[in-house]
Amino acid sequence: MSKPTTARWGTAAAVKAAAQTAWDAxxxxxxxxxxxxxxxxxxxRVRLSGPKSADLAEHLFEVSTWARGLRTAASAQGWRLETRTMSAGALGRQTVPVYAWLDTPPIALGVLGRAAATQADTFARCLQQAEGSPSATEVALARPHAVVAAATDWPLLLAIVDWVAEHPRPGVHIRQVPVSGVHTKLVAQHEALLSRLLDARLPNTAINPDAGTFTGRFGFTSPDRHVLLAGRPEVLGLPRSTDPDQSSPSTAVAFWPITALQALDPPAVGIDTLLVTENKLSAETAPHLPAQLVLWGSGNEASSVLAALPWLHKVRVRYWGDVDTHGLAILGRVRQVAPHVEPILMDLATLHAHQEHWVVETTPTRSEELPGLTAAEAELYRLLRDNVIGDRVRLEQEFIRFDRVLTALATKQPLSRPAPDRP
Known part of the structure; x- marks a missing residue:
């Protein structure tokens, strides 16, 4: 008589392994x-490998012992066995387990043991804390283990999301959010989860999908962040050039902490215009105008930088970016924080005048519409997005003829809308 391969037959361990797989997911x-x-x-359903018909006739005792062990485990742990009858030759037909069923999540939880039950209690408490916030509940159900891992800080994360929902793109450091308990390591520890919570809660206009950082995506800033400025040396706190051969007024370039820029009083130092450029070289080489301060917006970060400046309403704000889908998207976000912004050299005429410098925009944005654009800007975006003008057309601002730059920056049309009042 051959020895049965009982080691390969399914046991309660296979049921626990299936429960663990469901838990991990x-x-x-x-x-x-x-x-x-x-x-x-x-x-x-958990498939249980088991004996073949030949095993029943030759090893009925082993089969009976195996089946009895499964029935005992199922009874103790609450799962269900599905059986079928098999021929055992002269012994007739015998009932053999073929599947185990974990009918409900509580049954699977019971199989997994005390540690899983403790985490389930933690998750239930987190869901209770999120009551009244459908978006937070949705995120929690989508990422339950992430929520359990962050359970200690979960109420704090919910409070931060509530505050940001009331103050979209706040332009402050995360540490400055007026929620008791916020600390500087909070975002580093829970950035992925907090991002999902904010994505689910905030309107599209409050999110910069192209930003590469958490702060840029949601409009936070850092007191330690520095920005590049170009302007009169005395405005930037630098000595004026003493070169006797310099026939034109000098322009200085300097990096300032954003906190210093926030404290600037532009009218007091003779500044009436803030020119924001998408690219660094454009900021460094922009024509000198005594009453103009030039700010490099660091591409997608422009709106979050401007949101941090309390004096925007005191100056004319002009934005000069690339003529492509992303440049127009940035313009739209800038207008969310500076409604009186004027685009410079970001129009169809400029685009057609520089066709020899067109390049391919590698990853254009495909949004149906971009909030914050005027009708003409939205039409230009549509033409670029839908490849009406050409295949993913892009004109980088550095290739625009400098005489056109001089003319555009020297021309100041009346504002098309009044700057908003601010306290």
Whole structure:
């Protein structure tokens, strides 16, 4: 008589392994809080490898022992066995387990043990704390293990999201959010989860999808951040050139901490215009105008920098960016924080006048519409987005003829709308 291969037959360990797989994927924690109709992974069937017909006749005792062990485990842990009858030759037909069923998430939780039960209690508490916020509940159900890992700080994260929802693109450092308990390491520890919470809660106009940092995406800033400025040396706190051969007024370039820029009083130092450029070289080489201060907006970061400046309403704000889908997207976001912004050299005429310098925009944005654009700007965006003018056309601002730059910057049309009052 051959020895049966009982080591390969399914046991309660296979059921626990299936429960662990469901746990690791978040299905158990999620579906603990869903109705039976909403559940996608429970009931959960676990195939149990078992004896063949020949084993029944030759090794009925071993088969009976194996089946009895499964029934005992199922009874103790609450899962269900599905059986089928098999021929055992002269012994007739015998009932053999073929599947185990984890019918509900609580049953799977019972299989996993005390540690999982403790985490399930933690997750339930986090969901309770998120009551009244459908977006936070949605994020929690999508990422239950991330929420459990952040459980200690979860109420704090929810409070931050509530505050940002009331103050979109706030232009402050995360440490300055007026929520008790906020600390400087909070974002570093929970950036992915906090990003998901903010993405789910905030309107599209409050999110910069092209920003490469958390601060840029949601309009925060850092007191330690420095920005490049170009202007009169005395405005930037630098000595004026004493070169006797210098026939034109000098322009200085300096990096300032954004906190110093926030404290500037432009009218007091003779500044009435702030020119924001998308690219650094354009800021450094912009024509000198005594009453103009030039700010390099660092591309996608322009709106968050401007949002931090309390004196925007005191000056004319002009924006000069690339003529492509991303340049127009940045312009739209700038207008969210500076409604009186005037675009410079970002129009169809400028684009057509420099066709020899067109390049391909590698990853254009494909949004249906961009908030904050005028009708003419929105039409230009549509033409670029839909490749009406050409395939992913892009004109970088550095290639615009400098005589056109001089003319555009020297021309100041009356504001098309009044600057908003600010306290």
């Amino acid at each position: 978040g299905h158990v924690l999620r579906e603990l809080h869903q109705s039976p109709q909403e559940r996608a992974h429970f009931p959960r």
